Amino acid sequence: MASKLISSSPNSLLLQNPNLQHRNHDLLLKPTTKMASFPNLTNKVKAFSIKCSATAATPLSQSQDLEERVFNFAAGPATLPEKVLKKAQSELYNWHGSGMSVMEMSHRGKEFLSIIQKAEGDLRALLNISEDYAVLFLQGGATTQFAAIPLNIVKPEDSVDYVVTGSWGDKAFKEAQKYSKPKVIWSGKSEKYTKIPSFDSLEQTPDSKYLHICANETIHGVEFKDYPDPKKWDLGPSGVTIVIIRKDLIGDAQGITPVMLDYKIHAENNSLYNTPPCFGIYMCGLVFDDLLAQGGLKEVEKKNKKKGDLLYNAIDESKGFYRCPVDKSVRSLMNVPFTLEKSELEAEFIKEAAKEKMIQLKGHRSVGGMRASIYNAMPFAGVEKLVAFMKDFQARHA
Amino acid sequence: MASKLISSSPNSLLLQNPNLQHRNHDLLLKPTTKMASFPNLTNKVKAFSIKCSATAATPLSQSQDLEERVFNFAAGPATLPEKVLKKAQSELYNWHGSGMSVMEMSHRGKEFLSIIQKAEGDLRALLNISEDYAVLFLQGGATTQFAAIPLNIVKPEDSVDYVVTGSWGDKAFKEAQKYSKPKVIWSGKSEKYTKIPSFDSLEQTPDSKYLHICANETIHGVEFKDYPDPKKWDLGPSGVTIVIIRKDLIGDAQGITPVMLDYKIHAENNSLYNTPPCFGIYMCGLVFDDLLAQGGLKEVEKKNKKKGDLLYNAIDESKGFYRCPVDKSVRSLMNVPFTLEKSELEAEFIKEAAKEKMIQLKGHRSVGGMRASIYNAMPFAGVEKLVAFMKDFQARHA
Numbered sequence: 001m002a003s004k005l006i007s008s009s010p011n012s013l014l015l016q017n018p019n020l021q022h023r024n025h026d027l028l029l030k031p032t033t034k035m036a037s038f039p040n041l042t043n044k045v046k047a048f049s050i051k052c053s054a055t056a057a058t059p060l061s062q063s064q065d066l067e068e069r070v071f072n073f074a075a076g077p078a079t080l081p082e083k084v085l086k087k088a089q090s091e092l093y094n095w096h097g098s099g100m101s102v103m104e105m106s107h108r109g110k111e112f113l114s115i116i117q118k119a120e121g122d123l124r125a126l127l128n129i130s131e132d133y134a135v136l137f138l139q140g141g142a143t144t145q146f147a148a149i150p151l152n153i154v155k156p157e158d159s160v161d162y163v164v165t166g167s168w169g170d171k172a173f174k175e176a177q178k179y180s181k182p183k184v185i186w187s188g189k190s191e192k193y194t195k196i197p198s199f200d201s202l203e204q205t206p207d208s209k210y211l212h213i214c215a216n217e218t219i220h221g222v223e224f225k226d227y228p229d230p231k232k233w234d235l236g237p238s239g240v241t242i243v244i245i246r247k248d249l250i251g252d253a254q255g256i257t258p259v260m261l262d263y264k265i266h267a268e269n270n271s272l273y274n275t276p277p278c279f280g281i282y283m284c285g286l287v288f289d290d291l292l293a294q295g296g297l298k299e300v301e302k303k304n305k306k307k308g309d310l311l312y313n314a315i316d317e318s319k320g321f322y323r324c325p326v327d328k329s330v331r332s333l334m335n336v337p338f339t340l341e342k343s344e345l346e347a348e349f350i351k352e353a354a355k356e357k358m359i360q361l362k363g364h365r366s367v368g369g370m371r372a373s374i375y376n377a378m379p380f381a382g383v384e385k386l387v388a389f390m391k392d393f394q395a396r397h398a
Numbered sequence: 399m400a401s402k403l404i405s406s407s408p409n410s411l412l413l414q415n416p417n418l419q420h421r422n423h424d425l426l427l428k429p430t431t432k433m434a435s436f437p438n439l440t441n442k443v444k445a446f447s448i449k450c451s452a453t454a455a456t457p458l459s460q461s462q463d464l465e466e467r468v469f470n471f472a473a474g475p476a477t478l479p480e481k482v483l484k485k486a487q488s489e490l491y492n493w494h495g496s497g498m499s500v501m502e503m504s505h506r507g508k509e510f511l512s513i514i515q516k517a518e519g520d521l522r523a524l525l526n527i528s529e530d531y532a533v534l535f536l537q538g539g540a541t542t543q544f545a546a547i548p549l550n551i552v553k554p555e556d557s558v559d560y561v562v563t564g565s566w567g568d569k570a571f572k573e574a575q576k577y578s579k580p581k582v583i584w585s586g587k588s589e590k591y592t593k594i595p596s597f598d599s600l601e602q603t604p605d606s607k608y609l610h611i612c613a614n615e616t617i618h619g620v621e622f623k624d625y626p627d628p629k630k631w632d633l634g635p636s637g638v639t640i641v642i643i644r645k646d647l648i649g650d651a652q653g654i655t656p657v658m659l660d661y662k663i664h665a666e667n668n669s670l671y672n673t674p675p676c677f678g679i680y681m682c683g684l685v686f687d688d689l690l691a692q693g694g695l696k697e698v699e700k701k702n703k704k705k706g707d708l709l710y711n712a713i714d715e716s717k718g719f720y721r722c723p724v725d726k727s728v729r730s731l732m733n734v735p736f737t738l739e740k741s742e743l744e745a746e747f748i749k750e751a752a753k754e755k756m757i758q759l760k761g762h763r764s765v766g767g768m769r770a771s772i773y774n775a776m777p778f779a780g781v782e783k784l785v786a787f788m789k790d791f792q793a794r795h796a
Contacts, residue, residue, distance in 0.1 A: 070497030074504040077676055085491050085499050092487040093480075099468030099755060101483050103635035103681065106472040106758050139537040139637060140658050143672045147656035178654055237501035239537060239637045239675030256576055256654050258545035260538050274541045277637030278475055279677065283501065357497060360504050 071382035074360035075218045075335055075373040077238050084286045084377075102282045107275050115278075116271065119285030126291055129244060136243040136263065137271040137281050142168070145241060146175035148261040152253045154180045154209045161185045161208040165224075166193045166217025167366065176212070179254065183208075193220040196330040216332055219364040221324070221371065223332035240280035291376070300376055307374050307383045308333040314387040321394045339369035345397055346370065352393065358386055469780035472758035473616045473733055473771040475636050482684045482775075500680045505673050513676075514669065517683030524689055527642060534641040534661065535669040535679050540566070543639060544573035546659040550651045552578045552607045559583045559606040563622075564591045564615025565764060574610070577652065581606075591618040594728040614730050617762040619722070619769065621730035638678035689774070698774055705772050705781045706731040712785040719792045737767035743795055744768065750791065756784055 072079040095102050098111050105112040120135050129135060138144070149172075154160055160180050162173040164187040176182040183205055186197045204211060216223040243263065250263045259265055265273050294300055312331060315322040315338050324331065324338045340346050346369060350362050363369040374383055470477040493500050496509050503510040518533050527533060536542070547570075552558055558578050560571040562585040574580040581603055584595045602609060614621040641661065648661045657663055663671050692698055710729060713720040713736055722729065722736045738744050744767060748760050761767040772781055 068497055069492065072498050072502055074502070074507070076673060077502055077505060079502050080499065085501070089487055089490040092490060093483050094467065099466055099757075100470050101478065103483070104470055104472070104475055104477050107475060107636065109472070109758065139539065139675075140542070141537065141672050144538070144656060144658040147658065151656075175657055178656070237675075237677045238505065238673040239678055258542060258549075258576075258656070258659065259573055260542040260545070261656065274539050275474060275636040277537075277635075277675065277678070279635045280637055280675070359497075360507065 068357060070357040070359050071378070071385060072359055073372045073374070073378070073382075073386070075364070075371065078373055078375050079377045079382075080237075080283075081287065081290050081377040084283070084290050087286055088283060103279050105278060107272055107278055112278055115282050115285055116276070119281055119288060122285065122288035122292055123242070126288055126297060127244075132246055132248075133244050134247050134250065134263070134267040136245070136266045137276055137284075138241045138243055138266060139239065139277050140260070141238075141241055143171065143175075144261060145243065146172040147179065148243075148257075148263070149210075149212070150176045150179040150182070151257040151261055152263045153249055155254065156180060159183065159205050159208045161202075161205050161211045163197065163202065163211065163213045164188065165196050165214055165222050166220040167364075168217055168219070169212070169214040172212060172214065179256075180209075182212075185211075188220075188222070192325065193217065193222060194325045195327045196222050196224055216334055218332075218335045218373070219337075219367060219371075221326050221332040221335040221337040222330045223334065225330060237280050237283050239277045240284055242284070287377075303380065304333050304374075304376065307378065307380055308336070310380075310383050310387055311336055311372060311374065314390055318390070318394060321398070322390060334375055335371060335373045337363055337367065337369055337371045339363075342397065343369075349393055353386070353389055356385070356389055358382070358389065361386075466755060468755040468757050469776070469783060470757055471770045471772070471776070471780075471784070473762070473769065476771055476773050477775045477780075478635075478681075479685065479688050479775045482681070482688050485684055486681060501677045503676065505670055505676055510676055513680050513683055514674070517679055517686060520683065520686035520690055521640070524686055524695060525642075530644055530646075531642050532645050532648065532661070532665040534643070534664045535674055535682075536639045536641055536664060537637065537675050538658070539636075539639055541569065541573075542659060543641065544570040545577065546641075546655075546661070547608075547610070548574045548577040548580070549655040549659055550661045551647055553652065554578060557581065557603050557606045559603050559609045561595065561600065561609065561611045562586065563594050563612060563620050564618040565762075566615055566617070567610070567612040570610060570612065577654075578607075580610075583609075586618075586620070590723065591615065591620060592723045593725045594620050594622055614732055616730075616733045616771070617735075617765060617769075619724050619730040619733045619735040620728045621732065623728060635678050635681050637675045638682055640682070685775075701778065702731050702772070702774065705776065705778055706734070708778075708781050708785055709734055709770060709772065712788055716788070716792060719796075720788060732773055733769060733771045735761055735765065735767055735769045737761075740795065741767075747791055751784070751787055754783070754787055756780070756787065759784075 069082070092101055092103075094100065095105075095111065098105070100111075102112070102115065107116075116137065119137070123129065123135060140148075150160060156179060158180050160176060160182045162169060162176065162182050162184050164170050164173055164184050166188065170189075173182050173184055185204060186202055188195050188197075202211075213224060245263055245267075247267070250267050253262045253264060260274070291297070291300060308331075312324065315324050315336075320341050322338050323341065324336065326332070326337065340349060350370065353359075353361050361370050361372055363371040372383075372386060467480070490499055490501075492498065493503075493509065496503070500510070500513065505514075514535065517535070521527065521533060538546075548558060554577060556578050558574060558580045560567060560574065560580050560582050562568050562571055562582050564586065568587075571580050571582055583602060584600055586593050586595075600609075611622060643661055643665075645665070648665050651660045651662060658672070689695070689698060706729075710722065713722050713734075718739050720736050721739065722734065724730070724735065738747060748768065751757075751759050759768050759770055761769040770781075770784060
């Protein structure tokens with residue numbers, strides 16, 4: 001049976017959780033010599049939110065004060081906390097008296113080293129990541145990881161299992177075909193990716209070296225609830241991919257692995273083998289710091305649940321005017337796809353919402369409809385405004 | 399003989415120049431059916447500089463006015479034009495009235511599309527790049543390109559030639575061994591990478607599919623002068639790698655190529671196959687715009703020559719107190735390595751210079767000594783200050 005669980009999502013954390021001794025599921029996964037317990041991540045906190053108040057920072061100019069910020073419901077890149085943006089702005093030209101921008105710093109200088117080390121330390125604190133795990137700040141997006149995972153962890157002849165709950169899992173599976181013998185052991189495609197299987201129901205391939213899931217499918221809005229999984233974040237701007245990987249899995253990459261995809265190279269060099277995406281790492285650091293200041297994941301999870309409930313209730317109580325196709329038990333707290341009963345009104349809905357400064361509500365081009373992404377940094381006020389708009393729109397088009 | 403010339407450098411542009419019908423060298427490279435002329439890039443402009451005046455932008459705060467900016471001689475990440483930093487800072491929170499930061503924009507929205515399209519258009523104008531070439535904005539650094547080049551362009555059994563004039567060429571060669579049959583046809587290693595071969599002297603492998611050079615070795619400070627080569631830039635912050643590639647070379651990548659390293663995927667999708675490094679691309683766009691405003695490459699080349707002359711003359715006229723090991727004919731206009739006759743004074747030199755706000759003068763850890771990187775954005779005043787300091791230091795330690 002699979003000895004490792006790998007979960008990936010665009011802009012999310014990839015991590016190894018081989019210990020699925022978890023509630024009712026322990027018969028499926030028995031400890032082997034390769035497995036280590038992962039007690040720190042049996043925390044069932046999944047998504048969470050952060051409430052941003054648009055205060056505090058000294059306005060940089062009068063005109064900026066007056067310019068209204070939009071509520072941006074895009075799925076990624078996505079909205080960032082206002083406090084973080086203001087801070088980044090204020091120190092962009094001269095970081096902490098260094099006389100230079102973060103963008104100009106040598107990645108091997110003491111200033112940037114302090115930035116990346118703090119970012120890693122804060123992330124470890126937020127997620128309670130033990131020293132058994134390496135934290136890598138990489139380039140190339142989740143899509144590069146679709147190749148890096150099999151290249152680093154298995155041999156071309158090895159069996160690996162994929163659970164495909166949406167487009168990202170599907171892409172991960174296809175990429176793995178180049179480097180391993182992947183098998184899709186469950187696919188939600190026939191049901192238009194509105195479901196997630198129970199772990200009990202999975203038939204894992206004997207001798208499969210890992211099981212790959214995509215913890216949150218951003219396009220289809222389905223999220224694993226019951227497994228220890230990576231936390232979802234507004235990490236920072238695009239261009240930084242964070243990989244959290246158990247150290248004993250590193251070091252045996254296939255010979256054809258490009259050096260930039262080799263976890264060992266990056267782990268040995270603390271993500272500084274070559275020039276990392278410095279400004280992106282700096283922004284991630286500001287986000288982590290802000291999350292800690294909010295009280296950590298428990299606190300932000302409460303806020304996210306509140307936002308998700310507000311939006312899903314509005315959909316469920318609309319007497320069918322709004323519909324969410326996703327099975328209720330696996331509704332994502334991050335990406336909420338919905339459609340109109342009167343689908344011909346969808347374009348108008350999106351257009352009117354944009355006029356009201358609620359943007360990027362159009363669904364992914366592969367599925368249509370609408371989608372509201374409500375990550376950590378989406379203020380509660382944004383969801384309130386959207387829901388008010390939805391009710392008003394319905395009233396005008398009943 | 400090699401049908402293509404590939405030149406690469408960290409943070410530089412990779413491009414195909416198969417037409418080396420160039421001055422005395424045309425006997426070495428004859429047109430084949432695969433070659434296309436590359437008239438636009440026979441321009442022999444190499445490095446160039448930009449003179450930045452620290453003016454114009456409204457100060458964001460009193461304290462920032464007072465904080466002195468350093469002269470940062472790092473090799474990459476490196477100093478950026480002050481105007482560009484000020485502009486990025488002023489619009490970081492709210493880009494052009496959009497109500498959001500560039501870092502938050504959907505990469506498929508109209509705002510970011512306008513940013514990336516302008517960046518590409520300006521780059522094409524700056525370099526006079528014809529439509530025969532694709533311009534790709536990628537992630538992964540030059541190091542990823544060391545793999546991507548052979549993966550995309552040749553088959554595992556193909557011969558390819560490498561000219562190794564420094565550490566980067568050496569790394570490129572080693573990476574290519576995974577994906578092709580590379581051969582080092584010339585190496586400067588025995589002379590500590592202080593020379594560059596004349597093209598006449600190279601013995602290219604028959605049937606070699608390409609010839610790879612590193613146009614400017616940042617660690618050793620040697621630069622090709624006589625070939626059409628990529629221009630060197632302070633493109634922007636780390637995290638963006640620009641590839642300029644002749645379109646007819648795209649489309650036949652090896653089966654093991656990770657999708658993120660496949661030029662065809664990126665070209666077909668205008669660099670938007672997945673989420674690109676948006677903020678980095680935006681910063682590049684600001685730099686390109688600024689270079690055009692300076693009058694384009696001809697103008698910045700003049701400035702860079704002036705800076706280079708000033709510094710190299712100071713070294714040459716120091717009666718041996720300062721020494722540059724590089725052969726004069728191939729001295730880089732971007733990275734100037736030098737040592738002290740009294741090498742025991744080097745640590746003191748670097749320390750005192752830093753006190754004078756001239757930082758990052760320490761040579762690369764693999765070579766020691768000092769290194770001043772004087773890219774486009776290094777103000778002339780920075781080089782003047784360095785030279786004055788060098789003269790003073792010499793006077794005090796004669």
